Amino acid sequence: MAVIRQLVPWALAQCVKLLLLLAAVSVASFGLMELSPIDPVQAYIGADMMRVSAEQREAIAAYWGLDQPPIEQFGRWLTSLLQGDMGTSMIYRTPVTEVLAEKFTASMWLMGTAWLLSGLLGFGAGVLAAMKEGSWLDRVIQWVCYTLASTPSFWLAIMLLLAFSVWLGWLPVGLGTPAGVLREEVSIADRLHHMILPVLTLSVVGISAIALHTREKLIEVLHSDYVLYARAQGERGLLLVWRHGLRNIALPAVSLQFASFSELFGGAVLAEQVFAYPGLGQATVEAGLRGDVPLLLGIVLFSTVFVFCGNMTADMLYRILDPRTREVKA
Amino acid sequence: MIRKAHTFLSFRSTSWSARRLQAWLSVASVALLLLLFAIGALWAAGQPIVTALTLRNLPPSAAYWFGTDWLGRDMLIRTLQGLQLSLQVGLAAGIMSAAIATLLGVLAASGKWADRVVSWLIDLFLSMPHLVLLILISFILGGGVQGVLFGVALTHWPSLARVIRAETLQLRQAEFIQVSRRMGNNWLWIGWHHMLPHLLPQLLVGTLLIIPHAILHEAGVTFLGMGLSAQQPAIGIILAESMRYLSTGMWWLALFPGLSLLIIVRCFDRLGHTLQRWTDPHRARN
Amino acid sequence: MALLEVNDLSISFEQSAGWLRQRYIPVLHQLQLTVDAGEVVAVLGASGAGKSLLAHAILGILPSHARITGEMTYRGERLTPQRQAALRGMDIALVPQSVAYLDPLMPVGEQVRHAVKQGNKRERQRESFRLYRLGEEVERRYPFQLSGGMARRVLVAAATASGARLIIADEPTPGLDPDVMREALGRFRELADVGCGVLLISHDIASALTVADRIAVMYAGTVVEIARAADFAGDGTALRHPYTRALWQALPQNGFVPLPGEPPQLGERPHACAFASRCSAATDACLHEQPPVRELRRGLVRCVHAS
Numbered sequence: 076m077a078v079i080r081q082l083v084p085w086a087l088a089q090c091v092k093l094l095l096l097l098a099a100v101s102v103a104s105f106g107l108m109e110l111s112p113i114d115p116v117q118a119y120i121g122a123d124m125m126r127v128s129a130e131q132r133e134a135i136a137a138y139w140g141l142d143q144p145p146i147e148q149f150g151r152w153l154t155s156l157l158q159g160d161m162g163t164s165m166i167y168r169t170p171v172t173e174v175l176a177e178k179f180t181a182s183m184w185l186m187g188t189a190w191l192l193s194g195l196l197g198f199g200a201g202v203l204a205a206m207k208e209g210s211w212l213d214r215v216i217q218w219v220c221y222t223l224a225s226t227p228s229f230w231l232a233i234m235l236l237l238a239f240s241v242w243l244g245w246l247p248v249g250l251g252t253p254a255g256v257l258r259e260e261v262s263i264a265d266r267l268h269h270m271i272l273p274v275l276t277l278s279v280v281g282i283s284a285i286a287l288h289t290r291e292k293l294i295e296v297l298h299s300d301y302v303l304y305a306r307a308q309g310e311r312g313l314l315l316v317w318r319h320g321l322r323n324i325a326l327p328a329v330s331l332q333f334a335s336f337s338e339l340f341g342g343a344v345l346a347e348q349v350f351a352y353p354g355l356g357q358a359t360v361e362a363g364l365r366g367d368v369p370l371l372l373g374i375v376l377f378s379t380v381f382v383f384c385g386n387m388t389a390d391m392l393y394r395i396l397d398p399r400t401r402e403v404k405a
Numbered sequence: 406m407i408r409k410a411h412t413f414l415s416f417r418s419t420s421w422s423a424r425r426l427q428a429w430l431s432v433a434s435v436a437l438l439l440l441l442f443a444i445g446a447l448w449a450a451g452q453p454i455v456t457a458l459t460l461r462n463l464p465p466s467a468a469y470w471f472g473t474d475w476l477g478r479d480m481l482i483r484t485l486q487g488l489q490l491s492l493q494v495g496l497a498a499g500i501m502s503a504a505i506a507t508l509l510g511v512l513a514a515s516g517k518w519a520d521r522v523v524s525w526l527i528d529l530f531l532s533m534p535h536l537v538l539l540i541l542i543s544f545i546l547g548g549g550v551q552g553v554l555f556g557v558a559l560t561h562w563p564s565l566a567r568v569i570r571a572e573t574l575q576l577r578q579a580e581f582i583q584v585s586r587r588m589g590n591n592w593l594w595i596g597w598h599h600m601l602p603h604l605l606p607q608l609l610v611g612t613l614l615i616i617p618h619a620i621l622h623e624a625g626v627t628f629l630g631m632g633l634s635a636q637q638p639a640i641g642i643i644l645a646e647s648m649r650y651l652s653t654g655m656w657w658l659a660l661f662p663g664l665s666l667l668i669i670v671r672c673f674d675r676l677g678h679t680l681q682r683w684t685d686p687h688r689a690r691n
Numbered sequence: 692m693a694l695l696e697v698n699d700l701s702i703s704f705e706q707s708a709g710w711l712r713q714r715y716i717p718v719l720h721q722l723q724l725t726v727d728a729g730e731v732v733a734v735l736g737a738s739g740a741g742k743s744l745l746a747h748a749i750l751g752i753l754p755s756h757a758r759i760t761g762e763m764t765y766r767g768e769r770l771t772p773q774r775q776a777a778l779r780g781m782d783i784a785l786v787p788q789s790v791a792y793l794d795p796l797m798p799v800g801e802q803v804r805h806a807v808k809q810g811n812k813r814e815r816q817r818e819s820f821r822l823y824r825l826g827e828e829v830e831r832r833y834p835f836q837l838s839g840g841m842a843r844r845v846l847v848a849a850a851t852a853s854g855a856r857l858i859i860a861d862e863p864t865p866g867l868d869p870d871v872m873r874e875a876l877g878r879f880r881e882l883a884d885v886g887c888g889v890l891l892i893s894h895d896i897a898s899a900l901t902v903a904d905r906i907a908v909m910y911a912g913t914v915v916e917i918a919r920a921a922d923f924a925g926d927g928t929a930l931r932h933p934y935t936r937a938l939w940q941a942l943p944q945n946g947f948v949p950l951p952g953e954p955p956q957l958g959e960r961p962h963a964c965a966f967a968s969r970c971s972a973a974t975d976a977c978l979h980e981q982p983p984v985r986e987l988r989r990g991l992v993r994c995v996h997a998s
Contacts, residue, residue, distance in 0.1 A: 096532050103529075104541060111545040225671040227621055229628050230644060230663030237656050304792035306752045308806050308853070309780025318805070322796045341536035345625055349648070360629050363540040375541055379533045398796065398833045 082394060089390075093383050100379050101372070105152065108368055109145040152372075161376075162369035166361055171373035174358060179377070182354030184266075186343050188274045193281030194332045200282065201289025201328075206316060208294055216286065223283040228342050232276040232349035239272060269352070276346045281339065288331050292324040330392055336385030340378055431679045435672045442488065442669060449485035454478050454638075465657050472657035475650060484662045487640040488669060490633070494554055495620030501558035502619065503565060503612040507604075510569025511596075514577065523570070527563045535560055539622055543631050553632040557619045565611040572607055576600050606684040613677035617670045624666060640666045692767050694857055694888040695749065697724040700761035702744055702753065715758060719744055720913040722761070723984055723991060726857065726888040731879055733891045733899035735938070736909030737954055742892045745909075746859045749890075750785060751775030765857070781808045784855035788862045790842035793834040799845050800830025806849040819852040823878070840871040847878045858882055859890045864898055876902045896923070896938055905990075908935045911955050911965035917991040931992035933970050964994070972996050 127135075136142045140151060152162060161171035204216040239245050296302060297320065305319050344356035351357070355374065362370040394400055457477035465472045471480035513523035530538065538560050543552030576582055576599075585595050626632040627641025635642055640662050647658035700722040703715035719741045726732045736742050747753045749763060751772055763770040765778060775783075784806070793802055803819065804812040820829065823844040829837070837845065843863065850858050860879055864872045879889045880902045893899045899906065900920055908916045916932035923930065927939040937950040952969035964970070967977040974996070982995045 096529065099529055100532065104545075107545045111547060221674065222667070222671060225617060225621070225674050226667050227624050227628075227644075227663060227670075229625060230659070230666065233644065233648065233651070233659045233663065237651060237659065241651055241654060241656070300787065300789075300792045301794045303752060304785065304787050305794070305805075307750050307779060307785035307787070308849075309776070309808070310805070311776070319794050319797070322794065337531070337534045340534035341625075344534075344536050344540075345628070348629055359537060359540060360631070363544045363629075363631055366544070371541065371544065375533060375537060378537045382531075382533055399835055 082391070085394065089387055093380070096383065097376060097379060101153070101156070101376060102149075104372055104375050105149050106145075108372070109148075152369075161373045164362075164370040164373075165367040166365050166370065167367075171369050174370060175355070175373055175377050178353070178355040178358045181352070182343055182347070182356060185270060185273050185277065185347070185352060185354055186339050188270070189277030189281060189342075190332065190335075190339055192274065192278040194285055194328075196278065197282040197285030198289050198328050201286040201291075202293055202316070202320070202324075204286070204290040205293035205297065205320075208297075213290075216290070220283040220287050223279065226280075228276060228280045229345040229349050231279060232272070232346050235272050235276055236349065269350075273346045273350045273352050276349070277339070277342050280342045280346075281335065284335060284338070285328060285332055289324060289328050292327055293320055296320050296323045326392060326396055330389035333385045333389035333392070337382045340381060428679050428683055431675060435676045435679075438668070438672050442485075445485045446489040449482045450489065452479075452482045454482055454486075462655060464655075465661075471661040472655075474646075474655075474658055480657065480661060483638050483643060484640070484665050487638040487643050487662060488665055490637060491620055491624055491627075491640045491666065492669065494550065494623045494633075494639075495557070495616055498554050498557035498623065499561065499612055499616035499619040501554070502561040502615050503608060505558065506562040506565035506611065507569055507608060509562065510566040511573050513566070513570040514573035520570075523566065527566060530560065530563050535622070536625065539626055540629070540631055543626060548631055550633055550637075553623055553626055556626065557622050560622070561615045561619055565608075565615060568607060568611055569604065572604060573600065576603055606680075610677060610681045610684055613673060613680060617674040617677070620666070620670050620673070693725040693764075694728045694766060695724070695726040695890070696762075696764045697722060697745075697749070698762045698764075699723070700745070700748060700759070700763060702741075702748055702760075703758050704754075705756040705758060718912055719748070720911075721981075721984075722909075722912075722914050724907055724914060724917070726890050728856065728886055728888050729883055730904040731883045731889040731891055731902050732905045732907060733893055733903035734907045734909060734914075735893060735896055735899060737894060739954065739956075740909040741912045742894075742909055743861055746785065746861050746890070746892055749775075749859060750779055750783060752779070780806065780853055780855070782855055783857045783859065784850040784853045786846050786850045786858060786860040786863055790834045790837060790839070790846075792846070793842070795834055798831050798833060799837065800832075803845065803849045803852055806853045809854055815852045815854075816848075819848040822851065823848045839867060840874070843867065843871065843875050844878075847875070851882065855887070857888045857890070859892070861892045862894070863891070864893065864895065872898060873901070897942060908932065908938065910934050913965070913993065914991070915966065915993045919990065922990065929988075931987050931990055931997045932966075932994050933972055933996075934966050937969075966994075 133142070140148055143151070155162065159172065161175070163169065164171050164174045167174050200216050200220075204213040207213050293316075297316075302315065302319055305315055310318065340356070343354065344359050346352070347354045347356035348360055355377075358370065359374050359378075361367065362374060455478065457473075460469075460473050460477035461475055463469055463473040463477075469479055469481065471484055473479055474483070509523050509526065513520045533541075539556045542556035542559055546552040546555055582595060582599055585599055586592075590598075623632065624639070624641040624644075627639045628645050629641075630645065632641060633639040635646075643662045644659060647655070647662070650658055700719055701717065702719040703717040706714055706716055722745065724732070724734070724745075734742050734745065744753065748757075748759060749770070751770070753759070765774070765782065768774065770778075793799060800816060800820070803816045807815045816830070817827070820827070825841065825844055825848060829841065829845070834842065846863075850860075858879065863875055863879075867875060876891075876898060879891055883889045883904075891899060891903060896906075900923055903920050906918050906920060906923070907914045908918070916930070916935045918930055918935065921929075923939055926945070927936045930936045930939060934950075937948070940946050940948040941950055950969060955965055955968075962980065964973070964977040964982050967973040970977065976995050982993050984991055984993050985997070987997055
């Protein structure tokens with residue numbers, strides 16, 4: 076109960092923080108987009124520019140409300156945003172909220188699986204390296220982690236594509252679903268089949284940070300006074316790491332993993348592009364390349380909330396699970 | 406007393422002089438690699454890229470180490486030129502980022518309100534995914550070199566700004582600064598004569614550690630088609646193009662340019678981390 | 692037969708110097724010590740004299756680059772690493788210095804239960820908690836929720852609950868107020884009175900003398916004298932080594948005479964009596980060789996001039 080009572084004011088403060096953040100992000104992005112040299116009408120029409128008359132241009136601008144002064148445009152955008160309407164995507168011709176919902180569902184499977192996998196693998200590798208500190212295994216794990224951190228993730232994706240799809244022919248080259256098949260007919264197996272490589276890329280990219288962090292923390296714990304005392308009491312080996320090591324590194328590791336949503340999203344953008352996976356990442360690239368301002372704004376706000384949720388969960392886990400922050404001295 | 410015993414653990418790794426030697430070797434080997442690359446880049450810059458239809462789609466050979474592409478262009482020359490461009494953009498953006506970080510970090514240390522504003526700015530910049538922010542900024546700036554350059558510069562400063570802020574705050578409290586202050590020196594003078602020499606190593610290391618990220622992000626945004634234009638031989642462009650020829654089995658188009666980028670990035674990262682351990686062995690762990 | 696016997700124990704730490712060369716930094720040097728069942732032996736010495744290393748060496752928990760020579764026996768049986776691993780926590784228990792030696796994320800009751808090696812864990816833990824006036828609610832507390840005195844009692848309770856026969860208490864008193872300190876030391880006396888051997892490591896002569904039967908005085912990595920508690924009386928004439936006498940005379944009630952100079956750094960091992968540079972009675976003989984250990988008046992001393 077005490078936990079809940081303490082969490083309420085904190086949660087309220089977090090909500091206020093998020094609202095302020097969203098307000099700032101929307102004002103800044105909207106304002107800057109107005110200053111941008113990109114002409115949304117031109118971006119909308121794309122290659123057909125030459126065939127469109129001046130009147131048609133104006134009609135299009137008026138249709139999207141682009142002929143209004145910026146303040147008014149922002150006012151209108153904001154009022155509808157508060158009513159849950161984020162405008163209409165220019166490229167998909169459907170409401171932004173629908174695009175976000177559909178694309179995020181696709182990306183969520185991808186990101187969620189990769190997040191879990193990279194967390195488990197990275198944690199395991201970190202624990203292994205720390206337990207064998209200074210050995211060749213430790214050195215190899217560290218070397219791999221540092222190298223992965225310097226690897227362009229899209230290049231890694233291309234390499235995986237080359238190896239598994241082109242050479243071995245085990246997996247499809249791209250697309251979230253097989254071409255020429257209706258959405259309803261896509262089986263879960265097909266979907267999974269097409270997810271393997273993007274998930275693999277995203278998992279491998281995420282391993283480095285969590286593994287190095289876990290290694291560092293566990294080494295610190297293994298050199299701590301309380302592990303020395305535990306050894307003096309006859310504890311050793313795996314049991315010792317299980318009892319005292321994991322207890323003390325699990326929470327920081329899980330928190331770090333939650334706080335890595337920003338990198339996860341960035342990785343998904345690149346991986347989805349390589350594998351033509353129809354998720355939010357690819358939508359981001361499309362919106363940026365083709366000047367779909369409403370969609371881009373929507374994605375910016377959505378990803379802000381996404382990252383914020385990750386960080387907040389990390390923080391909350393500490394508040395709920397760590398006895399030292401859970402209650403004050405009894 | 407038991408703590409005393411623990412200090413012996415540090416004896417184990419290696420003595421101070423051996424560590425220094427290792428650091429030297431590491432820096433030297435990285436410097437050698439970068440020098441080799443620089444020579445290669447200089448050589449490549451003088452080589453015109455020739456399209457030779459008779460030499461199309463050649464796999465790597467003694468004459469064409471990295472093979473040739475669908476227009477018969479030498480991939481080694483393209484890669485070296487592309488790396489050079491990526492490196493230039495990455496370096497410039499990294500240095501700009503470090504400048505922003507220094508400015509805001511020192512500003513944050515100057516007063517309570519400035520501190521609040523700066524830390525709020527940091528929160529704001531960290532509030533959305535790095536890459537989304539990068540896409541947004543380069544979109545707003547209309548893409549192209551300047552879009553990427555400013556995009557990368559504007560997204561990589563927060564962590565270094567925090568370091569500079571903490572360091573400046575600590576320095577302000579330091580005895581010798583306080584004495585200098587009582588001797589009637591103004592902050593500007595103190596900043597230049599006392600603080601800058603202390604901040605410089607941090608700044609150098611911080612910049613070096615930004616650069617690998619800057620290069621990777623530049624390459625990423627360019628790969629997505631939002632950065633440098635397709636006529637420029639950037640690594641991101643080369644890799645994006647190679648995607649179209651993957652299914653025909655032309656693996657060398659993707660393997661070598663990416664691997665070269667990886668090695669260069671790893672070099673900068675290694676250099677940064679080595680210098681970091683050197684200048685500040687305690688912070689190196691974090 | 693002594694419970695614990697330490698003979699000529701030397702410890703050095705391996706350090707790589709340059710690329711391939713290695714050198715050894717000596718930290719303990721030909722140390723002698725015995726602990727009998729039913730007695731409290733205090734090991735006294737300034738910080739840096741190597742007292743904790745002695746404790747860790749007996750338990751076999753020194754870092755892996757430590758090189759150990761000499762012989763240690765427990766109940767007449769040689770303490771090999773395997774034997775130490777079997778005895779640690781079973782027969783030999785450590786009482787560490789502070790609450791920092793408890794796992795910060797594990798309730799203290801559970802930690803004490805882990806220390807119990809024979810019998811019903813919960814019962815033995817409760818029993819020892821009752822013995823040290825620790826309420827049942829303390830079981831569920833985390834280390835950060837304990838007061839200094841309470842943490843001390845938990846640590847002693849863990850040693851008691853383990854059923855160990857040899858208790859090694861490493862600096863158990865610093866930072867405690869006098870009442871709590873007296874109580875903490877009293878615990879060790881009680882343990883000795885029921886048949887345990889207690890090795891009490893401390894740098895505070897006055898408090899150690901209140902419970903110890905014998906005192907081993909360490910200086911620069913070796914034991915320079917082993918005296919009976921009764922020898923610490925009057926102006927210290929019953930003491931054997933000039934360093935012990937200097938320590939005794941430096942106490943406020945004995946004249947507050949300071950000892951000039953600094954002890955040698957850890958790792959420095961001159962081929963001479965380590966105390967010679969600070970000793971007022973030093974002669975040429977002291978500078979030539981390490982004085983050997985001799986028995987003197989039912990104690991031990993490492994000084995050529997002692998009589």
